[in-house]
Amino acid sequence: MNKPPKMLSHWQQASQIAFLVLYLIVILTAISWATSNIKKIAPDSRAVVFRMGEMVHIQNSGLLFAWPQPFEQVVIIPSIEQTIKWRSQALLRTERAKKADMINSTLNDALAGSGYLLTGDSGIVQLDLSVFYNITEPYDFVLQGDHVMPALDRLVQQSAMAVCAERDIDEILVARPELMNSNTIVTSREQLRLDIQNKINNNLIDLKQKQAGLGISIVRVDVQSSLPNKAMSAFNSVLTASQQAAKEIASAQNDAAQTLQQATQSVEYILQVAQAKASERLAKARTDTAVITTLISNNKYAMNTNSLLNIYHEKIASVLRSAKTVDMINENDAGHLIIEGAK
Numbered sequence: 001m002n003k004p005p006k007m008l009s010h011w012q013q014a015s016q017i018a019f020l021v022l023y024l025i026v027i028l029t030a031i032s033w034a035t036s037n038i039k040k041i042a043p044d045s046r047a048v049v050f051r052m053g054e055m056v057h058i059q060n061s062g063l064l065f066a067w068p069q070p071f072e073q074v075v076i077i078p079s080i081e082q083t084i085k086w087r088s089q090a091l092l093r094t095e096r097a098k099k100a101d102m103i104n105s106t107l108n109d110a111l112a113g114s115g116y117l118l119t120g121d122s123g124i125v126q127l128d129l130s131v132f133y134n135i136t137e138p139y140d141f142v143l144q145g146d147h148v149m150p151a152l153d154r155l156v157q158q159s160a161m162a163v164c165a166e167r168d169i170d171e172i173l174v175a176r177p178e179l180m181n182s183n184t185i186v187t188s189r190e191q192l193r194l195d196i197q198n199k200i201n202n203n204l205i206d207l208k209q210k211q212a213g214l215g216i217s218i219v220r221v222d223v224q225s226s227l228p229n230k231a232m233s234a235f236n237s238v239l240t241a242s243q244q245a246a247k248e249i250a251s252a253q254n255d256a257a258q259t260l261q262q263a264t265q266s267v268e269y270i271l272q273v274a275q276a277k278a279s280e281r282l283a284k285a286r287t288d289t290a291v292i293t294t295l296i297s298n299n300k301y302a303m304n305t306n307s308l309l310n311i312y313h314e315k316i317a318s319v320l321r322s323a324k325t326v327d328m329i330n331e332n333d334a335g336h337l338i339i340e341g342a343k
Contacts, residue, residue, distance in 0.1 A: 037066035037074050044082050048075045048138045055139045075142045080134055083219060086149065088129040090157035091115060116228060117161055123169030127160050128224040131200070133216040140208070141215030148214050151207075152200075159199035163192065173225040197221040 040063055041047050047059040049066050050073045060079065066072045078084060093115030116124050131152070135141045141148060164172060171188035200218045207213050286293075 033068050036068045037064070037072060039064045039066075039074065039076075041076070044079050045076050046079050046138065048077060048142050049073070050075070050142075055142075058138055077135055077138055077141060080136060083132045083134055085130055085132050086152065088131065088153055088156040088160075090153045091117070091127050091129055091160060093126070117164040119164050119169045119172060120166055121168040124228055125164060125169060125172050126226045126228060127164070127172075128226075129156055129160060129196070130222040131156060131197075131218055132220040132222075133218050135215055136217045137208075137213055137215035139215065140213040144214055148216065151214055152216070155200050155203045156196075159196050159203060163195045163199055167192070173227070192225075193221045193223050196223065 039047065041059055041061050043061040045061065047064050047066075049056050049059065049064075051067070051071065056072070064074065066074050097115065115126055117127060119125060133152075144151070167188065170185055172192060173189070197218050197220065200221070204214060204217065
């Protein structure tokens with residue numbers, strides 16, 4: 001006779017269910033761990049795969065298959081085509097220095113030079129730099145990790161200091177407007193960004209040769225230059241004075257041009273009047289001498305001395321009547337004969 005199956009207790013049934021659940025959890029966890037490094041890499045990214053701390057390969061966009069940790073480690077970084085913008089903090093004035101500037105307090109040495117750069121002509125400027133870089137050496141970039149940005153900040157600061165020290169202040173920003181149109185100055189200002197970029201890249205190459213490369217390359221540098229607030233006030237005063245002087249010079253030049261124009265017009269008027277009077281006098285003289293001129297030029301009366309003497313006596317009489325005194329001098333005699341003119 002068959003015995004009926006033994007019924008499990010409630011505790012036994014609960015234990016079996018718990019075991020099955022735990023077994024499923026372990027299986028799912030194992031599957032999740034085994035597939036943890038199977039990832040889809042975005043088009044603007046790439047994956048660097050390390051095996052026991054050594055880089056084994058670089059995976060661009062697509063599906064990545066890698067052993068799970070700790071066998072292999074996957075680090076996602078931007079692709080080489082992606083340009084990353086980063087603003088330098090070392091060249092900015094610190095918050096403590098800004099607060100000190102606002103309250104016009106006496107700065108100590110640690111705050112006085114914060115955010116300022118010296119130029120070749122002992123001037124002071126402020127530069128706000130933004131660098132755009134590409135990751136060219138993924139292994140070096142990942143190896144440096146969190147040290148990349150602080151190191152780049154120091155390189156940017158060092159390069160900016162060196163480039164500014166080689167230039168006058170007018171070659172960095174517009175300090176004197178009268179030099180704004182100078183071709184050499186304008187070219188030097190445009191060259192400033194390129195010189196800083198080349199300086200940073202040269203420093204990056206030096207670090208690479210010393211086995212301390214950052215794995216990046218600078219492709220562009222944006223520079224915003226300005227003067228310190230107190231220096232800005234002084235430059236504004238000088239600029240205002242220069243503009244006022246230029247205004248007064250222009251006004252004086254206008255007055256001089258107007259005066260010259262009036263003088264030229266006066267000269268032309270005087271010349272015209274003088275020429276008119278000269279023409280009038282010449283015409284009158286010709287009229288007064290017309291009779292004598294006609295007698296002399298006419299051969300018919302050329303030898304008629306009596307007619308000439310009569311005209312002479314007629315004319316000389318009017319001359320003598322208008323004169324107060326007349327001195328008659330004989331060229332062959334030293335004596336003088338004075339005849340009183342008619343009253």
